[in-house]
Amino acid sequence: MDLCDTPEEAEFRARLGEWLAEVLPTLPARPAPDDWPGRRAYDLGWQRMLHDAGYAGVHWDASPTLRMVFLEETEKAGAPYVGANFVGLLHAGPTIAAEGTAGQRARWLPPILRGEQVWCQGFSEPDAGSDLASLRTRARRDGDAYVVTGSKIWTSHAEVADWCELLVRTDPDAPRHRGLTWLALRMDADGVTVRPLRTLAGSAEFAEVFLDEVRVPVADRVGEENDGWRVTMVTLSFERGTAFVGEVVACRRVLGELARTARRNGRWDDPALRRRLGRLDAEFRALWRLTQWNVSEAEASGGVPGVGGSVFKLRYSHARQELYDAAAEVLGADALDLDRPWVLDRLSALSYTIAAGTSQIQRTIVAERILGLPRGR
Ligand SMILES: Cc1cc2nc3c(=O)[nH]c(=O)nc-3n(C[C@H](O)[C@H](O)[C@H](O)COP(=O)(O)OP(=O)(O)OC[C@H]3O[C@@H](n4cnc5c(N)ncnc54)[C@H](O)[C@@H]3O)c2cc1C
Numbered sequence: 383m384d385l386c387d388t389p390e391e392a393e394f395r396a397r398l399g400e401w402l403a404e405v406l407p408t409l410p411a412r413p414a415p416d417d418w419p420g421r422r423a424y425d426l427g428w429q430r431m432l433h434d435a436g437y438a439g440v441h442w443d444a445s446p447t448l449r450m451v452f453l454e455e456t457e458k459a460g461a462p463y464v465g466a467n468f469v470g471l472l473h474a475g476p477t478i479a480a481e482g483t484a485g486q487r488a489r490w491l492p493p494i495l496r497g498e499q500v501w502c503q504g505f506s507e508p509d510a511g512s513d514l515a516s517l518r519t520r521a522r523r524d525g526d527a528y529v530v531t532g533s534k535i536w537t538s539h540a541e542v543a544d545w546c547e548l549l550v551r552t553d554p555d556a557p558r559h560r561g562l563t564w565l566a567l568r569m570d571a572d573g574v575t576v577r578p579l580r581t582l583a584g585s586a587e588f589a590e591v592f593l594d595e596v597r598v599p600v601a602d603r604v605g606e607e608n609d610g611w612r613v614t615m616v617t618l619s620f621e622r623g624t625a626f627v628g629e630v631v632a633c634r635r636v637l638g639e640l641a642r643t644a645r646r647n648g649r650w651d652d653p654a655l656r657r658r659l660g661r662l663d664a665e666f667r668a669l670w671r672l673t674q675w676n677v678s679e680a681e682a683s684g685g686v687p688g689v690g691g692s693v694f695k696l697r698y699s700h701a702r703q704e705l706y707d708a709a710a711e712v713l714g715a716d717a718l719d720l721d722r723p724w725v726l727d728r729l730s731a732l733s734y735t736i737a738a739g740t741s742q743i744q745r746t747i748v749a750e751r752i753l754g755l756p757r758g759r
Contacts, residue, residue, distance in 0.1 A: 398437070402459040405431060406460065418542050421466055422466045425467050428497070429471070429496070433496050442491075450627070453627060467497070469501040470499065471495075474501040476616075478490050481564075481605050501545045504567065506537075508535050515562070516558060519548075520554065523600070524597075526601070528563075528600065529595055533592045535579075539588070540588065541576055546567040549562055563610040568598075574593060577589055619691055627694075637705065640712050643713075676688070690752075692748055696748065746758065
């Protein structure tokens with residue numbers, strides 16, 4: 383693996399940097415954290431600008447290394463986060479690109495790239511989180527449609543989503559992992575009810591989704607009937623392996639801001655804090671290198687990230703929590719004030735060791751599939 387830019391990468395980096403310097407000052411003000419319609423419009427608007435400038439497909443069409451350059455430069459410049467486009471761009475879209483038919487790719491991918499449609503993920507259920515294969519939402523075949531009944535929970539961005547990557551049980555008699563199917567569900571279909579859930583930080587970023595006899599055309603199935611577990615593993619490998627990597631650069635930016643704040647408010651004089659920030663800097667540098675390694679591996683094996691994504695996700699989610707704990711130390715009593723920088727981020731960091739598969743589950747994957755330790759019962 384060569385970590386230096388090729389001439390093509392250096393040229394891409396320079397061109398992107400110039401474009402960002404030109405357009406970022408023209409962006410409208412960011413909407414309030416709980417203004418989800420406003421956030422949807424803002425995030426889709428940014429995606430449309432990327433599209434019009436020729437950068438929209440960088441997550442999919444460009445080589446993984448160019449994609450890393452893109453993430454690095456956009457984060458460094460303080461460009462908007464992928465936001466409501468997270469599922470569509472970073473794991474539903476890549477899954478459709480890898481597993482969908484030519485017709486499905488032509489139908490669903492361009493609107494994601496043009497910033498016209500938001501996707502959400504309907505995998506978890508009240509009794510099926512870590513043990514996803516125990517899910518009970520049922521889809522029964524009726525002519526050219528599936529009739530879906532059940533409920534999903536923790537569905538991020540469901541309130542503002544147009545489509546949902548939905549995992550359902552199509553064969554209740556098959557072994558648990560073999561009776562599942564991956565469907566694309568229209569969120570405005572009859573029988574879909576979304577009930578927002580409020581988080582500790584006060585935001586309704588996810589929801590419960592109730593499905594009552596919802597008809598989903600068979601044509602909207604990705605992969606074969608009852609092969610949904612395999613398709614889901616592709617989705618999760620994108621979600622754990624590559625979806626969070628841009629955030630590593632953002633964390634390094636926050637770390638720099640923390641150090642500057644600590645210098646201003648006198649906390650920099652504490653050698654223990656300086657050591658802590660230095661260790662975190664080393665952590666995030668190492669995570670970035672690990673990401674580059676994972677991406678090179680994916681590039682060599684057809685584009686779908688491998689099990690190394692679990693190593694990244696495990697360490698990154700904890701390092702992010704340590705970063706925001708350090709932020710609380712720098713802020714002192716201000717860390718209790720929700721209007722201060724980083725305080726909401728600190729609360730949301732708590733969710734990182736749960737979302738996209740908990741740390742315990744990632745450890746099991748690492749133990750069994752990388753270290754080759756015996757399987758648990
Ligand atoms: C911010 C956020 C956003 C989310 N967004 C979505 C979304 O958009 N779509 C979606 O479908 N889901 C989403 N989720 C749900 C997420 O995938 C689940 O919360 C996660 O998989 C854990 O499931 P659970 O909450 O049911 O916990 P449980 O599975 O009940 O786990 C409870 C505890 O038991 C531990 N545990 C469980 N099984 C084992 C085991 N075999 N070995 C060791 N320990 C174990 C877990 O690690 C955890 O500590 C989101 C979650 C969060 C926090």
